[in-house]
Amino acid sequence: MGYTLLIRHCGQLLTMADTGRAGSPLTGSRLRDWHSIPNGYVACKQDRIVALGPMAELDESLVTAATQIVEARGRVVMPGLVECHTHLVFGGNRAAEFQRKLQGESYLDILASGGGILSTVRATRAASDAQLLENALHHLAGFRRYGVTTLEAKTGYGLDAATELRLLQTAREAGRQQPVRVVSTFLGAHVPGPEYAGRPAAYLDMLAAEVLPRLDPTEVPFVDIFCEQGAFSVADARRYLTRARELGFGLKIHAEQLHDLGGCEMAAGLGAVSLDHCDYLTPTAAARIAALTGGRTVAVLLPLVPLFLRQEQYAPGRQLIDAGLPVAISTDFNPGSCPTKNLWLALSVACLKMGLTPREALAAVTLNAAWAIGQQQECGSLEPGKRADVLVLDVPTPEEIPYWLGENPVRHVIIGGQVQAS
Numbered sequence: 001m002g003y004t005l006l007i008r009h010c011g012q013l014l015t016m017a018d019t020g021r022a023g024s025p026l027t028g029s030r031l032r033d034w035h036s037i038p039n040g041y042v043a044c045k046q047d048r049i050v051a052l053g054p055m056a057e058l059d060e061s062l063v064t065a066a067t068q069i070v071e072a073r074g075r076v077v078m079p080g081l082v083e084c085h086t087h088l089v090f091g092g093n094r095a096a097e098f099q100r101k102l103q104g105e106s107y108l109d110i111l112a113s114g115g116g117i118l119s120t121v122r123a124t125r126a127a128s129d130a131q132l133l134e135n136a137l138h139h140l141a142g143f144r145r146y147g148v149t150t151l152e153a154k155t156g157y158g159l160d161a162a163t164e165l166r167l168l169q170t171a172r173e174a175g176r177q178q179p180v181r182v183v184s185t186f187l188g189a190h191v192p193g194p195e196y197a198g199r200p201a202a203y204l205d206m207l208a209a210e211v212l213p214r215l216d217p218t219e220v221p222f223v224d225i226f227c228e229q230g231a232f233s234v235a236d237a238r239r240y241l242t243r244a245r246e247l248g249f250g251l252k253i254h255a256e257q258l259h260d261l262g263g264c265e266m267a268a269g270l271g272a273v274s275l276d277h278c279d280y281l282t283p284t285a286a287a288r289i290a291a292l293t294g295g296r297t298v299a300v301l302l303p304l305v306p307l308f309l310r311q312e313q314y315a316p317g318r319q320l321i322d323a324g325l326p327v328a329i330s331t332d333f334n335p336g337s338c339p340t341k342n343l344w345l346a347l348s349v350a351c352l353k354m355g356l357t358p359r360e361a362l363a364a365v366t367l368n369a370a371w372a373i374g375q376q377q378e379c380g381s382l383e384p385g386k387r388a389d390v391l392v393l394d395v396p397t398p399e400e401i402p403y404w405l406g407e408n409p410v411r412h413v414i415i416g417g418q419v420q421a422s
Helices: 095-102 107-112 117-128 129-145 161-177 198-212 233-248 263-269 283-293 305-310 317-322 343-352 358-364 367-372
Strands: 005-014 037-045 050-053 068-071 076-079 081-084 150-155 181-189 224-226 250-256 274-277 298-301 327-329 390-393 410-415
Touching: 005 298, 005 390, 037 068, 068 107, 068 263, 081 367, 129 150, 129 161, 129 410, 150 161, 161 198, 181 198, 181 367, 198 233, 224 233, 224 263, 233 250, 233 263, 263 274, 283 317, 298 317, 298 367, 305 343, 305 367, 317 327, 317 343, 317 367, 327 367, 343 358, 358 367
Parallel strands: 005 068, 005 076, 081 150, 150 181, 181 224, 224 250, 250 274, 274 298, 298 327
Antiparallel strands: 005 037, 037 050, 076 390, 390 410
16 A cells, blocks of 8 residues: 655755654753754654655655645754644633733733633633533634644633533544644632632532543543742642542643742642743752653743733743753643634744753744653654644744744644645
């Protein structure tokens, strides 16, 4: 049987294949020393990559009249982007609050007037299943145009058992109805629900008793919690995550976003797959986490959040890498602190504000991002056997990708061996 799809004459084929030890996320020099091939090709059969290499090694006998040909014509070709931290499903938006912020109102002022996350919770609870699904499909189409081929979708805007379960169902249905793969994370522990104001531990007890046992870890592989002042303490987060681990879920945490509370080290000690935000994670703590986990717990950095919130503190990406911690980059798409799907912009800001090199940032939105959501066997690099998720970009070199600030370089998106309509 011949190839079903061939992408040929790739100017730079960025495989992201690890040149060091396999079986762990990219750390240290491995984050920039991944394999690339000049004048290369990628060959696929159905939804899988079956061969790749220099054009001189292409087996022309497997290129038949039935093979679909994509001519890269000297452009960069790379794996599909992996978006490893989004809050995909919610109702409404907060555009009016954006105007209030620009006029000088603080987040706490807006929250006190019933805005902030509480306004999104009200809109989400009031939205019908059809409205939530329509919104999610709209956002997934936008992500796909930016070259995202796998995406993590967190809940967290229901803050009661019934709505949180609806959000999970919506994310799964949205994944079924379009080609971008959706990986679900349960973030019922975003903040305490309004009915539990001042009683965060009681809210977590409700989630642990009434929601977690109803979830299947094969369908919802991760449980997340926001460990921060005004959300959940380190002690409460430890108790909740320990229960989630006992039920078979992988663990994630939002931590060290606004303060250094120690949530990252706590979650890493429980075997968390990722530590997200990390704006106040110190290099010393990062080195301890890297040693504790053997470099397997990924720090997911979210550079567009402090940008949108006009904050000065960005995660110390350069120091975290130098401390041996694997890093990934994501948008944190959500209606309050990052209403954008442009992962390329996040990549550029990670270079500008967090000290990553272009090659490191590219690995952080592909292979390491796949590790951060447990999808490293399926996506994140171009290797035989992996899903045929491939991008053809309108740039000749990888260094140009972060340079063109805010632009979308995507020319072709291929998901599961199928070229997507633009």
